Amino acid sequence: MANNEIINYIKSELAKGESKETIVNSLSQAGWQNNDVQEAFNSLSSPVSPSSISPQHTAEIVNEKNYPITKLWIFKAPIIIIVISVVALLFGYYFPYLVIALPIYLIANPLIRANFHYSTDEKYFTVRQGVFSKKQRNLPYGVIQNVFVKQDVFDRIFGIASLRIENASQAGGGQKVRWWNKGYGSKSNAYGQQEGVGSSGNKVNIPGLKKNSAEALKAILLQRMKENPIEELGL
Amino acid sequence: MRIAQSETRDKFPLSTKKVLKKTVMGTLVWAILLLIIWGVLAFALSSSTETGSWFGIATIGIFGLLFLIILIVYLYQRWYYAVYFYDLTPDYIVIKKGPITPREITIPYERVQDVYVDQDLLDRIFGLYDVHLSSATISSGMEAHIDGVEKPAADGLRAMLLQTVNERISKKRVPVPPQVQQ
Numbered sequence: 072m073a074n075n076e077i078i079n080y081i082k083s084e085l086a087k088g089e090s091k092e093t094i095v096n097s098l099s100q101a102g103w104q105n106n107d108v109q110e111a112f113n114s115l116s117s118p119v120s121p122s123s124i125s126p127q128h129t130a131e132i133v134n135e136k137n138y139p140i141t142k143l144w145i146f147k148a149p150i151i152i153i154v155i156s157v158v159a160l161l162f163g164y165y166f167p168y169l170v171i172a173l174p175i176y177l178i179a180n181p182l183i184r185a186n187f188h189y190s191t192d193e194k195y196f197t198v199r200q201g202v203f204s205k206k207q208r209n210l211p212y213g214v215i216q217n218v219f220v221k222q223d224v225f226d227r228i229f230g231i232a233s234l235r236i237e238n239a240s241q242a243g244g245g246q247k248v249r250w251w252n253k254g255y256g257s258k259s260n261a262y263g264q265q266e267g268v269g270s271s272g273n274k275v276n277i278p279g280l281k282k283n284s285a286e287a288l289k290a291i292l293l294q295r296m297k298e299n300p301i302e303e304l305g306l
Numbered sequence: 307m308r309i310a311q312s313e314t315r316d317k318f319p320l321s322t323k324k325v326l327k328k329t330v331m332g333t334l335v336w337a338i339l340l341l342i343i344w345g346v347l348a349f350a351l352s353s354s355t356e357t358g359s360w361f362g363i364a365t366i367g368i369f370g371l372l373f374l375i376i377l378i379v380y381l382y383q384r385w386y387y388a389v390y391f392y393d394l395t396p397d398y399i400v401i402k403k404g405p406i407t408p409r410e411i412t413i414p415y416e417r418v419q420d421v422y423v424d425q426d427l428l429d430r431i432f433g434l435y436d437v438h439l440s441s442a443t444i445s446s447g448m449e450a451h452i453d454g455v456e457k458p459a460a461d462g463l464r465a466m467l468l469q470t471v472n473e474r475i476s477k478k479r480v481p482v483p484p485q486v487q488q
Contacts, residue, residue: 215417216413216417216441216442216443216446217411217412217413217417217441217443217445217446217450218411218412219409219410219411219412219445219449220409220410220412221407221408221409221410222407222408222409223407224406224407227406227407227408237441237443237445237446238442238443239441239442239443273443274443289412293397293398293412293414296414297397297414300416301416
């Protein structure tokens with residue numbers, strides 16, 4: 072079974088000028104089977120067709136249709152607002168601005184959710200989003216620094232989680248802040264502000280995923296990251 | 307309660323003293339505050355004798371509150387200690403913390419920028435160390451740490467991390483065939 076990792080290694084060694092025998096030796100010493108090594112060399116000399124890559128070693132392309140943001144996420148901020156307002160009313164406090172925020176969230180969230188698309192393509196992780204102005208961001212797997220999975224209290228009760236991918240840019244992705252995704256990236260603020268959806272700054276945040284969807288997507292991303300290391304410019 | 311297990315945690319376990327240290331850290335401020343209040347009350351009421359019993363109730367109240375705070379913090383730290391999960395898998399490092407709001411960070415070895423070990427004052431008293439690692443993002447530096455290990459575990463973790471990172475970023479690295487999962 073051909074494997075992207077071994078193919079990348081062979082390519083870089085050949086580019087450095089290593090002979091085929093040296094490469095074969097190092098690989099068999101590392102524990103690779105002979106036919107795997109041969110197959111990898113063969114796939115390099117002939118154009119690689121998708122069928123020659125075993126599905127067990129290459130992650131499949133998934134997008135938000137496979138692991139969608141749950142509909143429950145639409146109601147997360149409204150529910151929190153309602154709960155806080157009710158509790159506050161019991162103590163005699165009234166927060167009018169919270170109640171105003173409620174219908175805004177109920178309208179904005181479904182729109183945001185409907186317009187949010189992501190896809191784990193071969194070379195990049197692609198995110199397309201935007202209700203009024205559209206934006207698209209491509210993240211090469213090699214530059215992904217960390218993968219976060221987290222749940223706040225609401226998430227735990229309802230079994231959803233947020234997935235966050237970070238790269239090393241300071242304010243990449245054409246950083247702009249809009250009122251509906253003015254999240255601070257980490258906590259879902261108690262006053263009903265929700266964490267940002269999609270890309271902002273150095274991260275891509277996908278909230279409201281079902282817990283096992285988040286885990287599955289994380290596994291796919293990690294697999295992709297492993298198969299797509301940063302190509303060193305042979306020094 | 308059941309402790310989150312992993313191969314790495316067996317080899318480099320968290321120290322149980324961590325629970326004590328975190329409890330002390332969390333309650334120290336409260337203890338000092340309440341003791342000051344109690345001291346002030348004792349001094350203010352020492353002059354008059356009629357308020358003797360009232361002072362007794364206040365004492366019980368303050369110490370009862372202190373005891374309750376310590377108990378709650380201790381139980382929370384016990385829970386935190388049990389749920390704390392970290393694992394150095396062949397490809398990446400997974401650290402998962404937080405009993406009520408779990409947060410999990412996964413860093414591939416190739417992205418580790420540094421490994422940093424430190425002790426604060428209470429750590430020194432208890433003999434504990436914190437191992438921090440970070441990738442190129444600020445939040446990884448804040449989230450990715452294994453704190454409350456004793457010296458052998460801290461040294462072992464640091465050595466293992468550095469060695470694995472070295473192997474991974476080495477240009478001579480020959481990829482290893484995928485291991486069969488047991």
